[in-house]
Amino acid sequence: MSxxxxxxxxxxxxxxxxxxxxxxxxxxxxxxxxxxxxxxxxEVNVDGVEPMTSVMPMAMKKRADVVNDGEIAAQxxxxxxxxxxxxxxxxxxxx
Amino acid sequence: xNAHVRAADPKQRIKGATGDWxxxxxxxxxxxxxxxxxxxxxxxxxxxAEPNSHVxxxxxxxxxxxxxxxxECVKQAVRTGLGLNARINNRSVFDRKNYFYPDLPQGYxxxxxxxxxxxxxxxxxxxxxxxxxxxxxERLHLEQDAGKSLHDQHPTMSFVDLxxxxxALMEIVSRPDLRSADEAKAYVTKLRTILxxxxxxxxxxxxxxxxxxxxxxxxxxxxxFGTRCEIKNVNSIRFIxxxxxxxxxxxxxxxxxxxxxxxETRLYDPGKGxxxxxxxxxxxxxxxxxxxxDLLPLEFDDAxxxxxxxxxxxxxxxxxxxxxxxxxxxxxDAAVLVAEREQADFFEAVAKGRDGKAAANWVINxxxxxxxxxxxxxxxxxxxxxxxxxxxxxxxxxxxSGSIAKQLFEIIWTEAEGGKALDPRAVVEARGMKQVTDTxxxxxxIDEVIAANPDKVEQAKAKPTMAGWFVGQxxxxxxGKANPAAVNEILARKLGLG
Numbered sequence: 120m121s122x123x124x125x126x127x128x129x130x131x132x133x134x135x136x137x138x139x140x141x142x143x144x145x146x147x148x149x150x151x152x153x154x155x156x157x158x159x160x161x162e163v164n165v166d167g168v169e170p171m172t173s174v175m176p177m178a179m180k181k182r183a184d185v186v187n188d189g190e191i192a193a194q195x196x197x198x199x200x201x202x203x204x205x206x207x208x209x210x211x212x213x214x
Numbered sequence: 215x216n217a218h219v220r221a222a223d224p225k226q227r228i229k230g231a232t233g234d235w236x237x238x239x240x241x242x243x244x245x246x247x248x249x250x251x252x253x254x255x256x257x258x259x260x261x262x263a264e265p266n267s268h269v270x271x272x273x274x275x276x277x278x279x280x281x282x283x284x285x286e287c288v289k290q291a292v293r294t295g296l297g298l299n300a301r302i303n304n305r306s307v308f309d310r311k312n313y314f315y316p317d318l319p320q321g322y323x324x325x326x327x328x329x330x331x332x333x334x335x336x337x338x339x340x341x342x343x344x345x346x347x348x349x350x351x352e353r354l355h356l357e358q359d360a361g362k363s364l365h366d367q368h369p370t371m372s373f374v375d376l377x378x379x380x381x382a383l384m385e386i387v388s389r390p391d392l393r394s395a396d397e398a399k400a401y402v403t404k405l406r407t408i409l410x411x412x413x414x415x416x417x418x419x420x421x422x423x424x425x426x427x428x429x430x431x432x433x434x435x436x437x438x439f440g441t442r443c444e445i446k447n448v449n450s451i452r453f454i455x456x457x458x459x460x461x462x463x464x465x466x467x468x469x470x471x472x473x474x475x476x477x478e479t480r481l482y483d484p485g486k487g488x489x490x491x492x493x494x495x496x497x498x499x500x501x502x503x504x505x506x507x508d509l510l511p512l513e514f515d516d517a518x519x520x521x522x523x524x525x526x527x528x529x530x531x532x533x534x535x536x537x538x539x540x541x542x543x544x545x546x547d548a549a550v551l552v553a554e555r556e557q558a559d560f561f562e563a564v565a566k567g568r569d570g571k572a573a574a575n576w577v578i579n580x581x582x583x584x585x586x587x588x589x590x591x592x593x594x595x596x597x598x599x600x601x602x603x604x605x606x607x608x609x610x611x612x613x614x615s616g617s618i619a620k621q622l623f624e625i626i627w628t629e630a631e632g633g634k635a636l637d638p639r640a641v642v643e644a645r646g647m648k649q650v651t652d653t654x655x656x657x658x659x660i661d662e663v664i665a666a667n668p669d670k671v672e673q674a675k676a677k678p679t680m681a682g683w684f685v686g687q688x689x690x691x692x693x694g695k696a697n698p699a700a701v702n703e704i705l706a707r708k709l710g711l712g
Contacts, residue, residue: 129500133312133314133500133502135314170505172505172510172511173510177510178510178513179283179509179510179511179512179513180282180283181282181283181284181285181288182251182256182282182283182284182285183284183285183286184249184250184251184284184285184286184287185250185251185256186250186251186256186257186258187251187256188251188255188256188257188270188271188272189255189256189257189258189267189268189269189270189273190257190267190268191269191270191271192264192265192266192267192269194271195266195269195271195274195376196266201371203368203373204265205264205265205266205267206265206266206364206367206373206374206375207266207316207373207374207375207376208368208371208372208373208374209316209363209371209372209374210370210371210372211365211368211370211371211372212315212316212363212365212372213365213372
């Protein structure tokens, strides 16, 4: 598997990463090198092997339905570049 | 794909310039799970809080925060799956659905993609009280709600409130089994009723706790499915019906002019009565799903499901069948009563130890009629089931006539609104509302009416239906208290109509 320049630009856009046009070729080469490395795994036959979801066999922890968090609006918006009345403010986005 | 597909009743087809068209509808319902805390955090789900107050560091997606699943939300999803007669998957997986939007701080929504918690099921939908269709459920999965953006607070900025961010939603996907706006509305109505019976979603559409994405396509009868458009976030049952009709007509118009339908996401504008393309997200539609590495698969055993199943309440279909068989109600009356669990409960309290049909008649026609007029639901009824039952008793025992009973209802209702709970029997005694069954007294009134109207007596002899006029006069003269059966009988004799 390998990616072309258009795919590199698209992935960057989907991840909202600014990628100068001059860097596309370099990034494409790096990604393809990585994909090539990972490609080696295809040599292993994994027919009938369940995907591993956890190193230790364990069940997912669950929480009780209890409200024990929140009510910290000032802290939540503290790092926001702009806020008002505990709302985050962002450049206008209207569908 | 076409195997499991209902054909539309020919009368549901839409006439076009090139012949009949059939509408094909599938619905994705987003139902907010009833729980105290959010799906993966301990902050509150309560509606209407100050901005960003019901938000934890997990909901705000601060670095290093990890989700821990709320067990009650899992139970609610399983209960709902059982209520939809669906397959419960003892193992399901949470995935990340990636997209960028300011009200989604994680940059992805935790959802379930390939392995949902609930698989295929079906529900019976009552299109009319006596006509029903079976609608397939494709799946139900758990996912997080996003936050809320406000665009009208500032000229150049949007305001973001994350109170809803992370609240648990159930996405319930139907098969494309619906064939008209009425069927779509009936489906949502029934689904909402089931969710409310189960207590897994309050179904409050005004608060956005139940919203629908409506998939609409059209085809010539028997043809393969057409290209569909998805109308996003329709938030009332009435608008769902309107959106289906408007969108179907738009598509038929394009196809009959030789055009093609673009598969896209649209919005319904109730003010203008049209659907509009939402453009934008087209490219971003690449969600790049992958299993969320922060969460292990969700697993439970059969005993977990069995315990929940054993505790399920009686559901609307079973309740309807029982009301018909136990109380002898018509399918129509039973359907009206079971639409809300509280209504059926109120009816059963009135019907206990009484005639079921009479009880249903008074509950539906008088009480619900009155509640509707005053925009109240049955929980807010000033009149209790005991009081209404008391009125039904008095009619049954022949103590009062039907028309007096309506006056009595009025008195009890008005006093109850003023905070005074009166006993119907005591009111009848105190106000002298008892039916007159003393034939002597009734005869006296009839004699008076006959004596005062000799011309009408002649008419009645020629035309026996005139007797009705006499009955009216006698009832009026007795203040509605004369026993109607006795009046009829004596009148017939006196007028020589026997």
